[in-house]
Amino acid sequence: MRFTLKVWRQNGPGDSGRFVEYAAEDISSDSSFLEMLDRVNESLEAEGEEPIVFDHDCREGICGACSMMIDGYAHGPERGTTACQLHMRHFKDGQTITLEPWRVRPFPVVRDLMVDRSAFDRIIESGGYVSVNTGSAPEANLIPIPKDIADDAFDSATCIGCGACAASCPNGSAMLFVSAKVHHLNSLPQGEPESLKRTAEMVMRMDEEGFGNCTNHGECEVACPKEISMRNISRMNRDFVRSSLLARVFGSNGNS
Amino acid sequence: MKLDARIPSGAIAEKWDKHRFEMKLVNPANKRKHSVIVVGTGLAGASAAASLAELGYSVRTFCYQDSARRAHSIAAQGGINAAKNYQNDGDSVYRLFYDTVKGGDYRAREANVYRLAQVSVNIIDQCVAQGVPFAREYGGLLANRSFGGTQVSRTFYARGQTGQQLLLGAYQALARQVSAGKVEHHSRTEMLDVVLIDGRARGVVTRNLVTGEIRTWVADAVLLCTGGYSNVYYLSTNAMGCNVTAAWRAHRRGAGFANPCFTQIHPTCIPVAGEEQSKLTLMSESLRNDGRIWVPKKADEKRRPPEIPEGERDYYLERRYPSFGNLVPRDVASRAAKERCDAGYGVGTTGYGVYLDFKDAIDRMGQNAISERYGNLFQMYEKITGEDPYQTPMRIYPAPHYTMGGLWVDYNLMTTIPGLHALGEANFSDHGANRLGASALMQGLADGYFVIPYTLGHDLATADLPTVSENHEECRRTEEEARQRVERLLSIDGKRTVDDIHRELGRLMWNEVGMSRTREGLKKTIARIPELREEFWKNVTVPGSGEHLNQSLEKAGRLADFLEFAEVMARDALEREESCGGHFREEHQTEEGEAMRDDDNFSHASVWEWKGENQAAELHKETLEFEHCKPTQRSYK
Ligand SMILES: Cc1cc2nc3c(=O)[nH]c(=O)nc-3n(C[C@H](O)[C@H](O)[C@H](O)COP(=O)(O)OP(=O)(O)OC[C@H]3O[C@@H](n4cnc5c(N)ncnc54)[C@H](O)[C@@H]3O)c2cc1C
Ligand code: FES
Numbered sequence: 001m002r003f004t005l006k007v008w009r010q011n012g013p014g015d016s017g018r019f020v021e022y023a024a025e026d027i028s029s030d031s032s033f034l035e036m037l038d039r040v041n042e043s044l045e046a047e048g049e050e051p052i053v054f055d056h057d058c059r060e061g062i063c064g065a066c067s068m069m070i071d072g073y074a075h076g077p078e079r080g081t082t083a084c085q086l087h088m089r090h091f092k093d094g095q096t097i098t099l100e101p102w103r104v105r106p107f108p109v110v111r112d113l114m115v116d117r118s119a120f121d122r123i124i125e126s127g128g129y130v131s132v133n134t135g136s137a138p139e140a141n142l143i144p145i146p147k148d149i150a151d152d153a154f155d156s157a158t159c160i161g162c163g164a165c166a167a168s169c170p171n172g173s174a175m176l177f178v179s180a181k182v183h184h185l186n187s188l189p190q191g192e193p194e195s196l197k198r199t200a201e202m203v204m205r206m207d208e209e210g211f212g213n214c215t216n217h218g219e220c221e222v223a224c225p226k227e228i229s230m231r232n233i234s235r236m237n238r239d240f241v242r243s244s245l246l247a248r249v250f251g252s253n254g255n256s
Numbered sequence: 257m258k259l260d261a262r263i264p265s266g267a268i269a270e271k272w273d274k275h276r277f278e279m280k281l282v283n284p285a286n287k288r289k290h291s292v293i294v295v296g297t298g299l300a301g302a303s304a305a306a307s308l309a310e311l312g313y314s315v316r317t318f319c320y321q322d323s324a325r326r327a328h329s330i331a332a333q334g335g336i337n338a339a340k341n342y343q344n345d346g347d348s349v350y351r352l353f354y355d356t357v358k359g360g361d362y363r364a365r366e367a368n369v370y371r372l373a374q375v376s377v378n379i380i381d382q383c384v385a386q387g388v389p390f391a392r393e394y395g396g397l398l399a400n401r402s403f404g405g406t407q408v409s410r411t412f413y414a415r416g417q418t419g420q421q422l423l424l425g426a427y428q429a430l431a432r433q434v435s436a437g438k439v440e441h442h443s444r445t446e447m448l449d450v451v452l453i454d455g456r457a458r459g460v461v462t463r464n465l466v467t468g469e470i471r472t473w474v475a476d477a478v479l480l481c482t483g484g485y486s487n488v489y490y491l492s493t494n495a496m497g498c499n500v501t502a503a504w505r506a507h508r509r510g511a512g513f514a515n516p517c518f519t520q521i522h523p524t525c526i527p528v529a530g531e532e533q534s535k536l537t538l539m540s541e542s543l544r545n546d547g548r549i550w551v552p553k554k555a556d557e558k559r560r561p562p563e564i565p566e567g568e569r570d571y572y573l574e575r576r577y578p579s580f581g582n583l584v585p586r587d588v589a590s591r592a593a594k595e596r597c598d599a600g601y602g603v604g605t606t607g608y609g610v611y612l613d614f615k616d617a618i619d620r621m622g623q624n625a626i627s628e629r630y631g632n633l634f635q636m637y638e639k640i641t642g643e644d645p646y647q648t649p650m651r652i653y654p655a656p657h658y659t660m661g662g663l664w665v666d667y668n669l670m671t672t673i674p675g676l677h678a679l680g681e682a683n684f685s686d687h688g689a690n691r692l693g694a695s696a697l698m699q700g701l702a703d704g705y706f707v708i709p710y711t712l713g714h715d716l717a718t719a720d721l722p723t724v725s726e727n728h729e730e731c732r733r734t735e736e737e738a739r740q741r742v743e744r745l746l747s748i749d750g751k752r753t754v755d756d757i758h759r760e761l762g763r764l765m766w767n768e769v770g771m772s773r774t775r776e777g778l779k780k781t782i783a784r785i786p787e788l789r790e791e792f793w794k795n796v797t798v799p800g801s802g803e804h805l806n807q808s809l810e811k812a813g814r815l816a817d818f819l820e821f822a823e824v825m826a827r828d829a830l831e832r833e834e835s836c837g838g839h840f841r842e843e844h845q846t847e848e849g850e851a852m853r854d855d856d857n858f859s860h861a862s863v864w865e866w867k868g869e870n871q872a873a874e875l876h877k878e879t880l881e882f883e884h885c886k887p888t889q890r891s892y893k
Binding site: 116129 | 533807
């Protein structure tokens with residue numbers, strides 16, 4: 001197969017950036033999208049040109065490193081699929097494909113298709129954990145957790161932190177990411193004691209990082225390669241309202 | 257090089273307790289003054305860094321990904337072992353210890369393995385307390401499955417994403433310490449060298465992958481938690497960035513490298529589809545619980561699998577190993593697949609694949625039951641191959657997956673360089689010549705949460721630690737060497753891409769130092785590697801500069817180290833004149849083609865010492881004593 005690629009090239013955050021066209025020739029329909037890019041990159045390198053920069057590592061859809069807009073869709077048009085798991089057999093021979101980085105303010109471009117997503121780490125640092133020191137844990141089966149609750153927490157916990165939700169949201173909101181972590185931890189007995197504080201601090205941090213508000217467009221859920229549900233957002237909003245009410249009444253957000 | 261394993265005296269069950277009591281403690285008020293560098297934030301690194309920070313040490317962490325959460329541990333699927341005996345099926349610390357030593361084909365250190373089994377139970381407690389959503393039974397208690405052919409159910413899991421959930425737990429613990437100001441974390445930063453001052457590891461040299469800045473960081477101790485080296489084969493199930501650089505650079509500074517030839521080839525991976533392939537995908541071992549493995553009886557069979565009648569299929573594992581059948585250990589299953597394919601019975605376009613067939617299981621239990629068990633794996637298979645495994649058998653083939661070899665460490669996880677410790681897959685400690693399924697996650701977290709917090713304290717409390725700064729002449733010198741290396745890579749300006757040379761190295765290693773090895777092939781490889789290395793340094797092309805983000809440069813640096821490391825790996829395989837675990841030497845097999853160990857001559861860990869550029873490495877041996885697990889020949893017939 002052959003493709004024409006229109007790729008966003010940008011040398012760094014300060015550079016203005018531009019689209020550059022490349023031909024991807026002789027591509028097997030069995031190769032993955034990133035392998036197709038590898039091929040283009042190898043031919044660039046062979047000519048002494050710098051390859052197209054993009055983030056990737058596991059190539060199994062689990063590390064969350066890969067991140068690019070493919071023809072306007074985060075991770076490409078296939079649902080529930082990361083860019084690294086997308087295969088060329090889903091494209092038409094001769095097709096022109098446009099590649100861009102995540103475009104959302106809190107994710108500045110590092111180079112070409114690579115962005116800086118450290119804002120997500122800072123959100124987790126603000127409260128996305130259970131405060132338990134190593135060695136102080138009680139016996140694991142002491143607190144039974146109903147299977148449906150554990151399964152539901154797991155579903156939220158499968159978020160890979162890729163940023164597709166924020167990149168697809170017209171408001172640049174990171175609510176799906178934040179709410180998935182909040183719901184994962186708040187719904188388990190181990191995370192419950194800190195739930196209101198966690199919610200308040202993570203939401204606050206998200207705002208400080210410059211992510212937008214959620215106005216229920218629902219693009220995030222469609223774009224999420226792990227099909228994380230938007231129900232997390234409404235559940236988090238409930239906790240957030242509770243936490244702000246408590247803050248107003250008692251001058252603190254509940255369990256701090 | 258002196259190898260002192262520092263195994264505490266006393267009965268095996270009491271060694272660790274006794275040792276913990278005998279080790280020196282660091283005064284709580286002084287902990288803050290001790291700085292520790294942790295390279296790598298996978299299960300081993302993140303758990304170690306978080307635990308040490310909680311204790312009060314000042315910790316600095318590094319990883320090459322853009323976030324600590326993306327370390328390769330994230331990709332582990334199947335589960336983590338622990339001797340909880342929740343199933344009351346006869347498990348115990350002693351049984352997990354015994355299974356691990358036996359599974360490792362009697363090439364691991366008993367005292368370390370026993371401790372691993374002991375602390376395994378604490379790991380599960382810790383992870384549950386962090387909010388790791390393990391699978392549960394309807395009664396709300398934790399669920400287990402049996403894994404990797406063991407006779408007890410001791411594997412804890414979170415659907416097919418156990419590594420992800422455990423790593424997020426450790427990453428969140430780390431994030432908590434970052435926000436508390438106890439850990440300073442650096443993403444997109446690669447370690448290029450260790451700095452030794454007066455014989456002790458006192459820092460590392462790193463390159464900031466975004467700005468290209470090369471600099472030194474000093475500390476009182478350095479922990480390498482940098483994972484395994486399967487990518488020496490180019491194609492493996494490891495993430496693209498996995499590398500041997502940190503371990504290899506430490507080796508060049510004096511850290512012994514143990515058992516480099518012990519590599520694990522996993523039997524159930526999706527076969528290579530073509531030249532463009534960049535990595536291989538694992539299909540969890542659990543599939544072998546219900547799938548049957550076969551190839552056609554006729555070589556060069558062209559019919560589609562459903563058209564091949566039952567009588568013309570060779571269920572070769574069931575034929576060769578009637579009592580274990582499809583559940584033989586990884587090394588045995590992998591070699592049997594290779595044997596059939598080499599003999600011309602392989603399937604798929606390349607002829608390097610065998611069928612893993614679920615038809616009988618689907619007929620017996622229904623499609624829903626199968627989808628409940630393996631739904632996400634079937635989906636992943638379909639995404640990659642475009643074939644529906646409910647309708648047609650999967651095609652699988654073995655692939656490099658895990659490396660048992662690594663930096664030699666003593667009982668305290670310290671390498672032969674004082675102050676330099678190695679944890680997780682980066683060390684050689686617990687799995688001998690073959691690792692059991694679900695034991696790597698256990699070992700990484702045991703090292704990080706429950707071993708190093710004790711043993712590092714002893715090291716710091718007893719070491720002589722004069723104040724040093726980044727301006728120390730050793731820092732300057734090591735930094736300068738790293739800088740020159742980068743410049744050299746950029747100045748070659750040859751014709752071949754990094755990947756092209758890496759593919760060639762990978763093919764060589766896979767053919768000659770892969771699933772089965774011969775004296776002749778290894779000698780040929782040992783002669784060929786220096787030529788390839790020379791080709792690399794003369795003819796590789798690395799475009800761009802060192803002053804900004806340059807992925808070609810990153811890959812080139814890693815390949816340069818693989819090209820050195822590969823040689824000692826092949827030499828280790830040549831030197832070990834026996835077959836054991838993942839190391840199969842064709843000269844050492846029974847008439848039926850089974851591995852033949854030689855306990856009289858090879859009951860040791862082989863530890864290599866770097867002797868300088870273009871000098872042969874020197875071999876040292878740590879003799880292994882087996883007081884509890886008496887070596888027997890494994891038999892799965
Ligand atoms: C597909 C797959 C499935 C698996 N499934 C299982 C399973 O079910 N059960 C099981 O027990 N085991 C499993 N394993 C094995 C297990 O996942 C690994 O052995 C284990 O996670 C390794 O953890 P680690 O912390 O030692 O290293 P890693 O998780 O590999 O982390 C290495 C860290 O070091 C950093 N690093 C590396 N080099 C440098 C450098 N030069 N400079 C700076 N940083 C560096 C990386 O950024 C990363 O943070 C699986 C492995 C694979 C490949
Ligand atoms: S590369 Fe890891 S999710 Fe795509």
